[in-house]
Amino acid sequence: MRFPRPTLHLLGFTGPKAEAEEIKQRLAAFLREDLKLELSHDKTPITHARTRAARFLGYEINVRHNSSKATRGRRAVNGGIGLRVPLDVVKAKCVPYLARGKPERQAALINSDDHTIVATFGAIYRGIVQYYLLAGDVHRLHRLHWVMSTSMLKTLAGKHRSTVSKMAAKHKAKIETPHGLRTCFEARIERDGRKPLS
Known part of the structure; x- marks a missing residue:
């Protein structure tokens, strides 16, 4: 038996709350009577x-x-x-990289090579930022950037039995982007006769 997938909609309305409540009731009746669907009242709040x-x-x-x-x-x-960007989202995204409130190394990556560690952290952070680029306050993700960068450096330091500052100095790089020169972390793999993997 196939069940219909739940759909998400956001409706904007200008007017009094009583009229918004009436629209919600009419919408619920239409869904129930014509489409045989139920409107979840808990997940359908009216917000000013x-x-x-x-x-x-x-x-x-x-x-x-x-x-x-x-x-x-x-x-x-x-x-x-x-x-x-909701503040609770920033906190939730930081949680996997924290232990007792401080950035911690990722034990699952400690046996990987430097390129894999840097690329994994970079891909995860880039995905989160790209999802929230429409937000006017994407700068709220600065806390996540710091937490993930520190966790990455601690993972590299644990792998090489070194310090965070030495790993930062080793992997810090300046790259040219369409928006100018940017500072980032990079791990390069040199390849014979081919462009280095970074």
Whole structure:
């Protein structure tokens, strides 16, 4: 037997809360009577976007308000929809790399080569950042960057029985990007007659 997949929708509405409640009841009736589906009332909250953010697909969505920011003499930010990175998401993403509140090495990677360790941490962090690039406050992921970088360096230090500062000096590199020169961590594998793997 096949069950329908749950779908996610976000509806925006301008008006009084009573009218929003009525729309929600009519929508629930349509789903129940015409489509034979049930609307989950626990997962279908009505949120005032100016005072509280709605959660959708891992983002916080709210109506922006900033009386001090003016563009061309107008408060262009006010009333616009904003996406934010939830703080609890940042905390949850940091948890696998922490022990007793401090960044810790990853025992599962300690026997891997340097390139694999650096590439694994880089791929995970890049995936998280790319998902949240639509947010206006992607800088909130700076804490995750620090935690993951420190955990990576501790993993490398544990592998080589060295120190975090020595591993940072060994793997720190400056690379050219479309946005200018950037500092990062890199582990290169030299290959005969071919471009190094980094």
